[in-house]
Amino acid sequence: MNSEFEEKLKREKGLSRDEQIRLEMALDSREHAEIRSWVGELTDEDPSLAWRSALNERLHAVRTPVRQPKMRWRWASVMGLGLASALTLTVYLVGLKPTANPGTTSSGEKASVEANLLAAHQDGLSMLDLGTGSPAERATGLGQQNGSFSEVDLGTL
Amino acid sequence: MSVFSGVTRLAANRHLDSASEAALIEQCRLQNFEAFGKIVDAYQARVLGFVKRMCANTEEALDITQDVFIRAYQGFGRFDGRCSLRSWLFKIAYNLCVDRVRRNDRHPTELRLDASAADESETIDVADSRWDPEGMILDEEFQGVVELAISTMSDKLRTVLLLHDKEDMGYEEIAETMGIPVGTVKSRLFLARAHLQGYVRKYWNGETVQ
Known part of the structure; x- marks a missing residue:
């Protein structure tokens, strides 16, 4: 690769078709494959347990509980049953109430x-x-x- | 806020296969804490490695890496699966690094990776009993040269080099992550490798590299 071509790459200007092919070939060359292996073999290290513990605390802090749909349905059915029971009881109690005032008769x-x-x-x-x-x-x-x-x-x- | 003791262990190889990753993603969308923990286990070392090489300050890198996972956890509902989970996590990491660099008004040539200082505080667990101390020292030294070369290149070149050669991301994936054309990714990759090669040549020729 000549310096003129490298300068063109640094300026990030459009390349001609030939230059694009030239670039592709260079990137796929053995020389570049070796350089790639140097980077690929760099080791990564796990963060410490203290770091992970702190992350868990932060995650718990931002956690917003999501109600499961199944639970919502369960609560809805319980609420509905309670409401129906209350309505039945009310109707029953009203029916038993004595009519002390004749004016209240039909x-x-x-x-x-x-x-x-x-x-x-x-x-x-x-x-x-x-x-x-x-x-x-x-x-x-x-x-x-x-x-x-x-x-x-x-x-x- | 960081009071972490840094990194202590070599990363275990915990890559997820695509089926189990897809299952974990579905659970994470429902904010399943345990499923997200498995994703953190699988990616924490790689994300930290990337961020450390991008910002050069270990304490800052640990903070940023936490932020990456916090943002991922909060934003999992918006993860549409059009890109891979790895790309998505590295995109978050890249954006946070860029934000931090802008905030610190950092110049690439001002920061150097102080390999000797970083190594003093770290202990490395060696699981393989067949290890070769002399070979390891040479490898470590060479890796130090490569790390130094990476730390002295511009952010633009470094990002492309790390995402392509370290994380095996494709040109299109990198272009999408960084919001640049594919041709620019290739140009930057070429220049980054040329920069790295220059450093290693100097090292092989016995010249002092810094």
């Missing part, structure tokens, strides 16, 4: 009670018109007390 039940009361009242009136007590009055004896006068009452008139 409108359907209310209408039904009123209809029954009205029917019983009309039935009672019709019984009075016919001179007989209502079945309820006859059962309790109230009809007799209210509908007929005693001898004491007659005496006071």
